[in-house]
């Protein structure tokens with residue numbers, strides 16, 4: 001059982017990173033092998049919408065931009081489940097997630113490809129500010145990406161500075177439950 005954890009905040013000690021770490025440790029406690037990818041350290045450019053928007057991604061499931069997209073895609077396709085922990089910016093996922101998923105969903109929606117992330121289970125975490133007002137809309141954005149890429153959703157969580165203490169514990173429990181749930185699904 002392999003769980004890939006994508007951490008999307010530039011802040012390595014912040015709420016987003018803490019939730020990612022806790023979910024990862026929960027997954028490890030349940031016996032999974034884990035890998036953490038710090039998305040801000042990867043080179044992930046924005047989509048160029050080449051060929052009038054109908055580019056190579058639509059024909060060959062591949063992007064013309066040569067950066068880290070395929071490397072992260074391969075890690076996703078090698079995993080059984082994916083945890084995404086993102087800060088909430090303007091009620092949405094972080095820019096680096098948009099860059100990555102905007103391009104990945106184009107490639108994934110185009111048809112058979114190798115590697116492929118379709119069917120991998122997803123656990124989403126949105127780290128918001130204040131009372132968490134931007135959290136629900138961020139989860140809505142995330143949910144649309146999961147749907148477009150064909151990833152079934154295990155759970156999506158919102159955390160704020162106020163809920164930090166108990167949500168950090170919940171993230172660990174969610175990581176553990178995530179692994180157990182995927183195991184049950186793959187058994188049957």
Ligand SMILES: Cc1cc2nc3c(=O)[nH]c(=O)nc-3n(C[C@H](O)[C@H](O)[C@H](O)COP(=O)(O)O)c2cc1C
Pocket residue numbers: 009010011013014015016017087088089090091092127128129130131132133134135
């Ligand atoms: C540019 C920017 C926009 C933000 N927009 C929102 C928002 O719309 N809703 C919200 O609840 N928090 C918003 N926040 C607050 C962040 O989501 C919050 O600080 C988050 O926990 C940061 O995660 P970190 O500790 O990992 O850096 C924003 C923060 C920044 C820097």
